[in-house]
Amino acid sequence: MTRSRAAVVRRFGGPEVLEITEVATPRPGPGQIAVRVRAIGVGFTDLMARSGDYLLQRRLPFTPGYELVGELDDGRLVAMSLPKMGAYRDHVVVPSWLPVPLPDGLDPVAAATIPLDYLTALSLLEKHARVETGDAVFIQGAGGGVGAALSRLGKLKGLKMYGTASSPDRLSTNGVRFIDYRSQDFETVLAEEEPDGVRAVFDHLGGAMVRKGYRALAPGGVLVSYAFSGRPGHMVADTVKGAIGVGLRGLLPGKRTALCMVPREVKSDHTWYRDSLRRLLDLAAEGAIHAEAGAVFPLAEAAEVHRALQHREITGKVVLTTE
Ligand SMILES: NC(=O)c1ccc[n+]([C@@H]2O[C@H](COP(=O)([O-])OP(=O)(O)OC[C@H]3O[C@@H](n4cnc5c(N)ncnc54)[C@H](OP(=O)(O)O)[C@@H]3O)[C@@H](O)[C@H]2O)c1
The missing domain is CATH 3.40.50.720 (NAD(P)-binding Rossmann-like Domain)
Known part of the structure; x- marks a missing residue:
């Protein structure tokens, strides 16, 4: 069994409850696809969920994160907004309708600021x-x-x-x-x-x-x-x-x-979700909307990133990378 990393919250609390752990690399079942995660967008919702303050994520344990850019087995880069949290990890398995191809020329780290x-x-x-x-x-x-x-x-x-x-x-x-x-x-x-x-x-x-x-x-x-x-x-x-x-x-x-409530809207209207995300990624690739991470950190520093965001020591959109 191959192993990879995931940031896991086992009890609600401060940034210290966000632990990087080794987990079994998930395998896709029918109708699913495996994605090697490259970049993860961090939102305020992740901090709320970690502290137990978010209605849509009340179950423990869980992995935070609603948006990511990753690579399919054939090397294609894709972006996605997840209907349920779980992006802070090296590998995800998602429904095959979820990944949307990245347009040529769009940087994967910049693209991770777009979905949610x-x-x-x-x-x-x-x-x-x-x-x-x-x-x-x-x-x-x-x-x-x-x-x-x-x-x-x-x-x-x-x-x-x-x-x-x-x-x-x-x-x-x-x-x-x-x-x-x-x-x-x-x-x-x-x-x-x-x-x-x-x-x-x-x-x-x-x-x-x-x-x-x-x-x-x-x-x-x-x-x-x-x-x-x-x-x-x-x-x-x-x-x-x-x-x-x-x-x-x-x-x-x-x-x-x-x-x-976008996570619900992603789940309930696949056509709206895919068309909209494709349109937004194209706008970002053309430079019509500004896609740029305010700060980039390795996934291993997720807890420190949460701490710094909470204390407003970092501003702008933060992206975690798995490299
Ligand atoms: N419904 C959905 O599908 C959905 C999707 C994404 C996010 N959200 C939610 O949307 C909220 C914002 O998320 P985010 O990631 O954009 O957070 P964020 O980047 O932290 O932005 C929140 C903004 O609120 C401003 N703010 C704080 N106190 C304020 C006040 N008293 N009056 C006016 N503005 C104030 C802050 O302004 P300053 O920085 O200038 O102080 C900050 O820029 C979160 O609750 C998140 O869970 C919902």
Whole structure:
């Protein structure tokens, strides 16, 4: 039996619970394909799952990670967004519809920054908000992984964008009007700048932010929630409560609400998933969207990467490599 490495969480906790262990290399069954992992995208969701704060990953033990780039047995490079966590390892076995070929010229490490954040952004914009060129929108956390992907796709679509962040650094190049969440109230800024309201609000914080975002909408506008992560340590309960609240609010007349959960969408709509990821990888290969890792570390340093991200010592999208 051949052996390979996997990062495993056996109990929820701090970065130290993320252990690199030796495991049997998985073998594909019917309808599955083996992939040698080359690069893994790290998202905030991985940290939430590790600490037990993520509704979709409550079982132990598990391997974190939703996105990767790898190599098939015939040498072809592929990217994928997993419907269930498990990317932090040397080898994965996945359903054969999941891998999407990498276009020529796209660097595998850069490509690993694309799947989850950009599929989420595309789903938010096209499936849930259905925004049009020229629409004014508000992006909560526009400098984060999903927020930056939303901003870049929004710029390509010609949206008028407002976004919160702690610093303007990553917003102006994406054409987003900066609102400092530490010193400004976004509802007040939007009321001044867009007195008729915005067409769409994208929120990952939940609670009061959802209520304020909903009030900032124009008649016929839509609030799309894709996480409820405003209170670390309470995200499981907040997600359940928040999802119910967003659903109920959607029953009110005049405005819409929607919930986006990409791992579920990958699993339930293979055609949307494959077409969308192919399109995004092509955009990255053409340089139309900026695909670049903010930092690259070996898989063996996954726990240290989680620690540094938690303490905000690293910014930008982090990629782990198996070499
Ligand atoms: N629904 C889905 O399918 C899906 C997919 C991917 C991710 N997610 C979820 O989306 C969330 C974001 O993930 P991510 O990987 O993009 O995380 P991330 O890179 O850490 O980004 C989060 C952003 O939130 C901003 N932020 C923090 N406190 C804020 C506040 N009080 N007001 C406004 N913005 C604030 C931060 O801004 P600064 O850096 O400027 O402080 C940061 O840029 C997570 O909860 C994740 O689980 C959901």
